[in-house]
Every structure is written in structure tokens, then in C-alpha cells.
Amino acid sequence: MTETASITTAGASSTATSGPGSGEVTDAEFPVERGCPFSTPAEYEQIREHAPLAKVRLTTGREAWWIAGHELARAVLADRRFSSDRRRDNFPFVSTDPETRKQLQDQPISMLGMDGAEHAQARRALMGEFTVRRMAGLRPRIQQIVDQHIDEMLSSEQRSADLVEALSLPVPSLVICELLGVPYADHDFFQAHTGPLVRHNTPSQVRVRIQEELNTYLGGLIDRKVADPTDDLLSRQIAKQRAAGTFDRTSMVSMAFLLLIAGHETTANMISLGVVGLLQHPDQLAKIKEDPEKTPPAVEELLRYFSITDTVTARVATEDVQLGDTTINAGDGVVISGLAADHDPTVFTDPTRIDLERGARHHVAFGFGPHQCIGQTLARLELQIVFDTLFRRIPTLRLAAPLDDIPFKSDAIIYGAEELPVAW
Ligand code: HEM
DSSP: OOOOOOOEETTOOSOOOOOTTSSSOOOOOBSOOOOSTTOOOHHHHHHHHHOSEEEEEBTTSOEEEEEOOHHHHHHHHTOTTEEOOTTSTTOOOOOOOHHHHHHHHHSOOOGGGOOHHHHHHHHHHHHGGGOHHHHHHTHHHHHHHHHHHHHHHHTOTTSEEEHIIIIITHHHHHHHHHHHTOOGGGHHHHHHHHHHHTBTTSOHHHHHHHHHHHHHHHHHHHHHHHHSOOSSHHHHHHHHHHHHTOOOHHHHHHHHHHHHHIIIIIHHHHHHHHHHHHHTOHHHHHHHHHOGGGHHHHHHHHHHHHOTTTTTOEEEESSOEEETTEEEOTTOEEEEOHHHHTTOTTTSSSTTSOOTTSOOTTOOTTOOGGGOOTTHHHHHHHHHHHHHHHHHHOTTOEESSOGGGSOBOTTBSSOOBSOOEEEO
């Protein structure tokens, strides 16, 4: 089969003609849809087999470098010559709508989009809220939240539920709300608002409206906390900044917004996919049920396997950078594909197999380098508690629909399941 090339592999920088598998040719636009959570796009493999990086055409029509090798992914993520600043011209957004891209660029910058000293300062201010010790202190409350939701599931006479609605979404949502000091009574409001913001295809006018509504909501919340502080992350951050004379309402809104989205959408999707992964591997699940010590490594493997934030780690080169034989020019967009890197067979033997005992903690599902996920200890804790408790309390849990009938999020920036019918 012969196709016209839209990938330029590193070291072979001219348009080539050959068949899939060569790593040189594909019609695909990137990111390529996963379809099923148990497959990685063949195009990612093709790039890695030929070279760890390639110039690809994004779904937006723009070109960007696609990093598919694990070692190179970590090197680029740790390299300060690559900027996270979304306001840069060639930032490789994957949303196809130009209005949406403009809106993303016009947003007040959050920590995720900062570089250098500005980023280090913003991150340092927040780090104390996410220490291992502080997170461990949340364990009893998270356990209680998980138990309450499982109690509710078990009280259903039908012995069936949509796991997304019953557990995957409410648990991280409640946890992040309590941590930030956001009234959970408002969760329907921001659930309805954050969901569309992490889809590629949400129309820009909808995006603009919900962004404005969220900003108004969070602004109001911050004003209330300025006037009447409570014991929560937002109040503490406000108090610290006011004491230092650095309080800025707009930056506080964008920090709250980032934490709310990051704390919500990621862990929720990982819970659903993790359950699918575990249920599809009953022999391995049995070992975890017998020995909870096996849950933490299992969580790492599930994080690696599904790498749900595949394209979140995107950058722009701020100067010419030599990567092996390839020069990345200043201004080039670069997508560090977490999914491709975490399926690199030189690092993870037989990467397309779920091996819950493999010891996969060096995955890049939480990124790497200065922007590595600040909430990773919290996410790990929530995932461990959910998987342990769910399968201990509902040992007969099973999927209530064939895998092919489960709607997976093919157009989302954060991969996951729309719904997950389960029964017991
Ligand atoms: C399974 C769950 C999660 C996954 C897979 C995940 C993934 C990621 C990734 C890949 C990055 C790096 C982005 C980059 O390099 O550009 C990141 C950053 C971040 N994450 Fe997470 N995340 C998860 C959960 C959380 C939670 C629960 C929170 C907050 C409570 C959180 C807050 C953040 C923040 C604030 C950043 C930005 C850090 C910085 O720019 O320095 N994440 N996350």
C-alpha cells in the first residue's frame, strides 16, 4: 500500500513514499484517535521504530514535532529551552477550531503555561499543599468518601450502575472541592462546565461562554474567601499572598480553575479506565485482591498503560535545539506524546500488555521535569483507595456491556470513558 507522506521523520526530512510500518509514511493527522483503550495508534509506533521523533501534521493543519521515544520525551520535558507558554505563536494546540485556539491563548496564564522563574515561584507557593505528608492526612476522609459512594451503589436494587456517575466522577470531585474549599453543592455547575472544556470539538462560542461563567463563579468564591477565610487551600493561598502583598485576583482565579479541572477530569477518567483494565485481566486482579501491597505498582502500570493526558505535554522551542541528528528550530511546536513514550518497548518490555507487577513508576503519565504533575501523590492515593475498596467490597463487579459498546472519549484532551455500565 502506498500513501502520500505527511510525516517527516527525523533524519529523513523530505517527503517520502512507502507503506505503514516504515515509520516514514502515513496520511494520519495527529493526534490519532485511539478508538479502543487497549490499542495505541500504529502511527505512534511507526515514528518510534524509525526515530524517536518526527515532524507531523496536526489535526489543526499546522506542523509540529511528535516525540514518541521515552528517553527523548524525558529529555525534552526537562529541557528549559522548550516553553510551556500557550501564548507563543506556534504552540501546538490540538483543538481544530482557530477561535478556540485564540481563546486558549488569550486566557490569563496559569502555572501550566508559565516558564522559568515565574513558574518556579508559582509552583513553590503551591507545593506545600501537596506534600506526601499532607496527602497522607487526607486518607481517612478519602476512604470515607469512597465507602459512602460504594454504600450507595450497593443499595441499588438493580445491582448495576454507571460507574462514571456513581464513583469515578464524584470521588475526585468531592476530594478536590474539599481541598480547595469549593462548595460541593455547586459541583453540578462546574461539572457541566469543566467537561466541555477538555473536549477538542466543543464549539468556541460555547467554550467562551462557559469559561466566562466559570471565571465569574470562581471570582465570586475568591471574593468570599478574601472576606471570610476558611480552612482550605484557596483561603490559605489568598492569605499568604495578601500577607506578602502579591495577591492578584485574576491569577488566583486561574490557579483555582487549573486545580479544579486537573483534580477532576484526570483522576475520574483514570478510575474508569483502571477498572476496565483490571476487569479485563481477572487473573491479575485476583492477585491484587489477595494482597493490597500489590495495588500501588498496579496503579503505576495502569497510569502508564492508559497515559490519559497524551498531548497535554506540549511545548515550543525557544531556540534551535539539536536532538541527535535533528535540529528543532526556534519557534517549532513539539508534542511530547505520553502514550507513545509509555509504550516504548526499549523501556517497557511488551508494552501493549498490562502487567500489574511490572514496576512502571518511571512512566511519564504525570509528565516529567519542572511541570511534572503537582497532584500526583493525591491522584495515586485516590486511585489506590478506590481500586482496593471497590474490589474488596464488590468482589463480583463486572462490566455490564461488551467492551466494544462502551463509549470512550475519542475527542477528549483527557482520555476516558463517557459511561461505564457495571453490575455485580
Ligand atoms: C491521574 C491523574 C492525573 C494525571 C494523569 C495528571 C497528569 C498531569 C501531567 C501530564 C502534567 C504535566 C503537564 C505538562 O508538563 O505540561 C500535570 C500537571 C499538573 N497537574 Fe496533574 N494529573 C493528574 C492529577 C492531578 C490532580 C489530582 C491535580 C490537583 C489536585 C493535578 C494538578 C496538576 C497541576 C497544578 C499541574 C501543573 C504543574 C506545573 O505546571 O508545574 N493533577 N498533570
